[in-house]
Amino acid sequence: MLDARVLDGRSMVRRRVGVRLWLSALWLGVLCLGALLAPWIAPHDPLAQDLFLGRMPPIWVAGAEPGYWLGTDSLGRDVLSRLLHGARVALLVALAAGSITCLIGATLGLLAGFLRGWVDLVISRLIDIWMAFPPILFSILLIAVLGPSLTSIIIAIVVIDWTRFARVVRAEAMAQGAMDYVASARVAGRGRVGTMLREILPNVLPTIVVLLTLEMGIAVIVEAILSFVNLSISTDDPTWGGMISEGRTSIHQAWWVLVFPLIALFLTVLAFSQLGEGLKDRFDPVLR
Amino acid sequence: MSFLSIRNLSVRLKNGPPLLRRVSLDVAAGEVRGLVGESGAGKSMIGKAVLGILPPSVQITEGEIFLDGTDLLRLPPKESRRRIGASCALIPQDPLTALNPSHRIGPQITDRLVDILGWTRANADARARDLLAEVQIADPDRVLRSYPHELSGGMRQRILIASAFAAEPKLIVADEPTTALDVTVQKQILRLIAGMQARHGTALLFVTHDLGVVSKVCQRLSVLYSGLVVEDSTVPEFFASPSHAYSAALLAATPKYTDPDAGLHPVPEAVVNAVRAEVAAFDRGPAHG
Ligand SMILES: Nc1ncnc2c1ncn2[C@@H]1O[C@H](COP(=O)(O)OP(=O)(O)O)[C@@H](O)[C@H]1O
Numbered sequence: 264m265l266d267a268r269v270l271d272g273r274s275m276v277r278r279r280v281g282v283r284l285w286l287s288a289l290w291l292g293v294l295c296l297g298a299l300l301a302p303w304i305a306p307h308d309p310l311a312q313d314l315f316l317g318r319m320p321p322i323w324v325a326g327a328e329p330g331y332w333l334g335t336d337s338l339g340r341d342v343l344s345r346l347l348h349g350a351r352v353a354l355l356v357a358l359a360a361g362s363i364t365c366l367i368g369a370t371l372g373l374l375a376g377f378l379r380g381w382v383d384l385v386i387s388r389l390i391d392i393w394m395a396f397p398p399i400l401f402s403i404l405l406i407a408v409l410g411p412s413l414t415s416i417i418i419a420i421v422v423i424d425w426t427r428f429a430r431v432v433r434a435e436a437m438a439q440g441a442m443d444y445v446a447s448a449r450v451a452g453r454g455r456v457g458t459m460l461r462e463i464l465p466n467v468l469p470t471i472v473v474l475l476t477l478e479m480g481i482a483v484i485v486e487a488i489l490s491f492v493n494l495s496i497s498t499d500d501p502t503w504g505g506m507i508s509e510g511r512t513s514i515h516q517a518w519w520v521l522v523f524p525l526i527a528l529f530l531t532v533l534a535f536s537q538l539g540e541g542l543k544d545r546f547d548p549v550l551r
Numbered sequence: 552m553s554f555l556s557i558r559n560l561s562v563r564l565k566n567g568p569p570l571l572r573r574v575s576l577d578v579a580a581g582e583v584r585g586l587v588g589e590s591g592a593g594k595s596m597i598g599k600a601v602l603g604i605l606p607p608s609v610q611i612t613e614g615e616i617f618l619d620g621t622d623l624l625r626l627p628p629k630e631s632r633r634r635i636g637a638s639c640a641l642i643p644q645d646p647l648t649a650l651n652p653s654h655r656i657g658p659q660i661t662d663r664l665v666d667i668l669g670w671t672r673a674n675a676d677a678r679a680r681d682l683l684a685e686v687q688i689a690d691p692d693r694v695l696r697s698y699p700h701e702l703s704g705g706m707r708q709r710i711l712i713a714s715a716f717a718a719e720p721k722l723i724v725a726d727e728p729t730t731a732l733d734v735t736v737q738k739q740i741l742r743l744i745a746g747m748q749a750r751h752g753t754a755l756l757f758v759t760h761d762l763g764v765v766s767k768v769c770q771r772l773s774v775l776y777s778g779l780v781v782e783d784s785t786v787p788e789f790f791a792s793p794s795h796a797y798s799a800a801l802l803a804a805t806p807k808y809t810d811p812d813a814g815l816h817p818v819p820e821a822v823v824n825a826v827r828a829e830v831a832a833f834d835r836g837p838a839h840g
Pocket residue numbers: 564570588589590591592593594595596597606608609
């Protein structure tokens with residue numbers, strides 16, 4: 264006899280994630296607000312250059328220029344304003360790429376894992392073939408073809424990462440599909456789609472939520488990397504990756520140009536993953 | 552004709568070995584038939600075939616499954632699903648995986664009545680409460696609001712029994728319903744199933760590997776070895792004089808409640824070899840070709 268708790272492993276996990284969940288939600292909330300309101304609350308035009316104000320340090324360091332809270336870069340652009348505008352791009356990519364990837368990958372994974380048979384055969388083969396491509400090369404190639412833009416970044420992320428969702432959700436749906444409660448539902452006369460949505464999906468949802476938030480974190484990083492190598496949107500528009508790339512060249516003269524976007528990136532990715540873990544436990548009746 | 556009549560049912564692994572070998576068995580309305588055999592003999596496979604939940608990796612190669620006179624295997628899938636849902640239910644083996652961890656108990660019992668059989672919500676709720684009382688659950692309202700993980704194994708099995716009887720099925724397949732439970736709980740659950748079956752007059756296909764259980768609950772039994780039915784008798788006949796050497800050995804191997812100190816006699820090797828030879832002969836024989 265197999266123990267349900269072993270099969271699904273959830274009741275072994277008991278964590279107090281309250282604090283981390285709330286801190287993550289707080290950071291992401293502040294970030295979202297900042298991004299939404301950037302045009303109104305950013306103290307300066309993120310693109311305005313002022314060569315007389317180049318490489319001003321943050322406000323608490325000697326020699327700072329009042330009004331430039333986090334200092335300026337080598338062209339005299341305000342770091343805080345650029346961070347806020349960069350957050351718009353980061354969050355937009357996270358949201359769009361994350362949810363589209365999730366929708367496509369989770370749907371295919373659910374179908375393959377629950378319906379089995381030829382559906383599974385086709386989807387599994389597709390995943391295997393897909394995963395044979397090296398992802399970074401694949402994305403650079405894709406963007407080279409599509410041309411650098413926000414849309415092509417999102418497409419690149421979806422195209423590369425849907426397999427992550429599909430694989431995990433497929434395995435989970437398969438495990439749930441073998442449970443007796445699914446057999447009972449079928450005997451009672453619930454159709455395939457009904458069984459999938461009502462019986463399987465709620466039990467796979469916690470996993471999907473974790474994957475979704477992780478994916479949002481990954482999307483932020485990927486966007487940053489692509490901006491870093493100048494494959495993102497036009498170089499004028501501020502992005503965290505672009506800022507990191509520019510900051511790298513003047514790390515010794517103006518560390519703040521590099522460090523602040525790095526911190527923002529780090530906190531955001533961390534917050535997404537912690538949010539996922541926390542939400543999973545909230546979603547899951549066994550852990551609740 | 553019996554309510555359930557399985558005729559010459561053969562099932563095999565796709566491109567693999569046979570799992571059921573021309574199985575025939577009947578369950579009359581209101582009757583309890585025990586289905587006995589060692590683990591892997593194909594007992595669950597028979598139950599799954601009847602309920603239309605065979606795994607996709609196996610296929611039915613011949614035979615009929617008559618439910619109330621109609622061959623399920625000749626019906627369009629939708630129609631056979633509908634008939635099975637309307638007149639059959641399952642009491643599964645493992646109460647831990649047989650309830651959906653994401654839903655409360657109440658909806659798990661009532662949603663099927665409402666969504667599939669068209670009951671009103673109020674009727675279904677009242678029915679669920681009555682059933683939980685009938686399976687001797689002390690606090691039905693609290694239990695209906697609980698999630699499965701908040702309840703003990705015995706409690707969950709009671710719920711599954713209640714749920715199986717919810718739509719007054721004509722036939723219930725109970726697949727080793729007490730195997731996963733503590734010995735102390737097993738007897739209560741067994742008595743509960745027997746009582747419910749008698750009160751509701753439900754036909755029962757009772758899968759077990761425990762002949763002691765068969766003697767208490769069943770009127771007839773089939774003994775299965777490697778997908779081959781080697782014995783089909785009434786319970787008194789069987790316990791007086793089993794008709795097949797293998798089932799006689801199985802009976803001898805069962806500890807007697809009247810005399811628990813009497814040593815266990817494992818099925819002798821000669822008997823196992825004989826029944827294996829019988830299976831092999833069947834696979835070669837003209838009856839199969
Ligand atoms: N999903 C499956 N796929 C392939 N073979 C299976 C599957 N389930 C059971 N079997 C095989 O079918 C045979 C009968 O299994 P089962 O009916 O579960 O036995 P029992 O219930 O009598 O213990 C066994 O040999 C088992 O290995």
